[in-house]
Structures are given as C-alpha cells and as structure tokens.
Amino acid sequence: MTLIEVIEAMSARLESAGVCFGHGTTNAFDEAAWLVLWQLKLPLDALDEFAERGLSADELRDVEALVEQRIATRRPAAYLTGEAWLHGVPFTVDERVIVPRSLIAEVIVDGTVDAWLSDRTTRVLDLCTGNGSLAVLAAMAWPDVVIDAADLSADALAVARLNVDRHDLAARITLHRGDGLAAVAGRRYDLILCNPPYVNRQSMNDLPAEYRAEPALALDGGDDGMDFIRTLLHDAPAAMTGDDAVLVLEIGHERAHFEHAFPTLAPVWLPTSAGDDQVLLLTRAALATLKTP
Ligand SMILES: C[S@@+](CC[C@H](N)C(=O)[O-])C[C@H]1O[C@@H](n2cnc3c(N)ncnc32)[C@H](O)[C@@H]1O
Numbered sequence: 001m002t003l004i005e006v007i008e009a010m011s012a013r014l015e016s017a018g019v020c021f022g023h024g025t026t027n028a029f030d031e032a033a034w035l036v037l038w039q040l041k042l043p044l045d046a047l048d049e050f051a052e053r054g055l056s057a058d059e060l061r062d063v064e065a066l067v068e069q070r071i072a073t074r075r076p077a078a079y080l081t082g083e084a085w086l087h088g089v090p091f092t093v094d095e096r097v098i099v100p101r102s103l104i105a106e107v108i109v110d111g112t113v114d115a116w117l118s119d120r121t122t123r124v125l126d127l128c129t130g131n132g133s134l135a136v137l138a139a140m141a142w143p144d145v146v147i148d149a150a151d152l153s154a155d156a157l158a159v160a161r162l163n164v165d166r167h168d169l170a171a172r173i174t175l176h177r178g179d180g181l182a183a184v185a186g187r188r189y190d191l192i193l194c195n196p197p198y199v200n201r202q203s204m205n206d207l208p209a210e211y212r213a214e215p216a217l218a219l220d221g222g223d224d225g226m227d228f229i230r231t232l233l234h235d236a237p238a239a240m241t242g243d244d245a246v247l248v249l250e251i252g253h254e255r256a257h258f259e260h261a262f263p264t265l266a267p268v269w270l271p272t273s274a275g276d277d278q279v280l281l282l283t284r285a286a287l288a289t290l291k292t293p
Pocket of ligand 1: 097098099100101102127128129130131132133134150151152153156178179180181195196197217218219228
C-alpha cells in the first residue's frame with residue numbers, strides 16, 4: 001500500500017472507532033496523517049511529497065499498532081508521539097500537561113494583541129503556563145520582552161522547562177511555582193496571558209476520554225468554571241503596571257458563566273478561529289470596574 005492509501009485506511013479506522021479529536025487535529029484524516037507520518041519518521045508537512053511512497057510490511061504493522069493504541073487507550077495522539085505543534089512550533093508533551101492548543105496562541109501569532117502593547121511593554125506573565133507553549137510563543141513574537149511563566153503544578157513546570165530549553169529561551173523565560181498570582185507575588189506586568197482551568201462541572205462530567213486523559217487540575221474550573229478566574233480578576237490589578245496594562249484571558253465556551261459572574265465587566269472580545277467570544281482582553285482600568293458581590 002502507498003502512504004496515502006494507508007492514511008485513508010487508518011482514517012477510516014479512527015472514524016469508525018469514534019475517537020474524539022481536538023488535540024491538534026479536528027478530523028480523522030489529519031489525525032491519521034499525523035500518526036502515520038510520525039511513525040515513519042517523515043516530516044509532518046511532507047504528505048504530498050511522500051504520498052505515493054510504499055510501506056514495507058514492518059512499517060505497516062507498526063503504523064497499525066500505533067493507530068490501535070490510539071483507539072484502545074483514547075489517549076490524544078500527542079501523548080503517543082510525545083510532541084505537539086502549535087502554529088508551526090513544536091512542543092514536548094506528556095500526561096503531566098494538557099496538549100497545547102490555546103486560542104491565545106492565535107492572538108499572539110496573528111498580531112491581534114499588538115494593538116494593546118507599546119514600546120514600554122517589557123514584562124510579560126504567562127499564568128497557568130502548563131507546557132510553556134504560550135510563554136515560548138510570546139518570547140518569539142516579542143523579542144524585547146522578558147517573561148515569567150507560572151503554574152501550580154511541579155509536574156507541568158518540568159515539562160515547561162523542557163520546552164523553554166528546547167527553544168533556547170531560558171535567558172528570557174523564568175519559571176515560577178505557586179497558586180495563581182502568589183507564584184509571582186510583588187511583581188508587576190505590562191501583559192498577563194492566562195489560559196486557566198475554566199471547564200464547568202457539568203462539562204467536566206461530560207468530557208470525552210481524550211480530555212479525561214489530561215490533568216484535571218488543568219481543566220476543572222469548579223461549578224461554573226469561574227473558580228480560578230474569580231480570584232485572578234480580583235488579584236490582577238495589583239500585579240499590573242499601569243491602567244493600560246492588559247490581561248488576555250481564555251474562557252472557552254464559558255461566556256454565559258463569565259458574564260453572570262462578572263456582570264459589570266465590559267471586556268474586549270478577541271476574534272479567533274474558534275469564535276469571537278472565547279478569548280477576552282481587559283485593561284487594568286477596565287478591571288477596576290469589577291464589583292465584588
Ligand atoms: C488549561 S491549562 C493551560 C496550559 C497552557 N498554558 C496551555 O495553554 O496549553 C491550565 C494550567 O493551569 C494550571 N493551574 C491550575 N490551577 C492553578 C492555580 N491555582 N495556580 C496556578 N496554576 C494553576 C494547571 O496546572 C495547568 O497547567
């Protein structure tokens with residue numbers, strides 16, 4: 001069989017097994033292509049080039065075993081390959097962290113956030129850094145900033161360390177461990193990026209197996225998904241340098257819960273490929289309008 005025939009066959013197997021996508025791919029064909037190319041040690045962007053390449057019997061057996069493992073364990077492909085890509089940048093991943101896929105990456109890479117930055121933007125915080133992907137992408141996008149990256153999980157920080165070192169950014173990204181902003185107590189930032197745990201209780205209960213393979217600490221936002229965010233919005237102004245300092249926050253599908261929890265806030269919603277109300281931006285001045293119930 002040729003490479004493209006094998007990918008189509010593996011895609012059909014994934015499809016009929018009902019595996020769930022969303023950890024780097026959105027459909028069975030892309031997921032199959034990723035697994036097959038990775039197993040054959042071919043570049044992941046080289047499908048067209050190698051489409052008609054034949055597979056040996058051994059290669060086919062190894063590919064089938066990998067796809068069967070994906071189906072039987074329901075672990076995201078990135079945990080099987082040990083690597084995920086976000087906007088063309090590779091990251092090392094394993095079960096200690098979620099698979100990088102934050103929409104904040106998009107608004108960094110496409111320049112959306114730049115409108116709120118200035119020459120005075122030098123100190124950036126990636127809060128809830130997990131695998132470290134947002135800190136790395138921020139360092140790449142803004143060469144003049146220094147970044148603190150914080151997380152409660154020592155396990156996650158160990159993976160973030162691998163990614164900071166992998167991209168040779170240790171001189172610009174410092175890792176901190178602690179609960180929320182307490183990890184960087186006393187410091188102030190021009191820009192805070194945060195993809196926190198925000199999944200509400202009902203959604204946590206309904207998560208497909210692929211998402212349950214990820215650390216619950218990374219996803220679970222409490223009853224309404226807002227547990228971490230409530231504390232963050234209360235504490236953030238003290239950690240921001242001035243009225244025009246900004247917080248960029250991902251809330252996924254939790255807009256209704258967000259607006260119910262913070263009715264006085266008027267965030268700027270940043271458009272993303274997944275929708276126009278999943279990532280928001282608040283200046284320190286806007287946060288000052290927050291009324292605590
Ligand atoms: C949704 S993941 C985001 C990971 C990464 N930034 C990304 O976008 O791929 C949330 C992260 O928040 C961390 N976390 C959970 N509770 C925390 C807390 N109270 N303080 C700091 N980090 C926390 C988890 O360990 C996890 O790494």
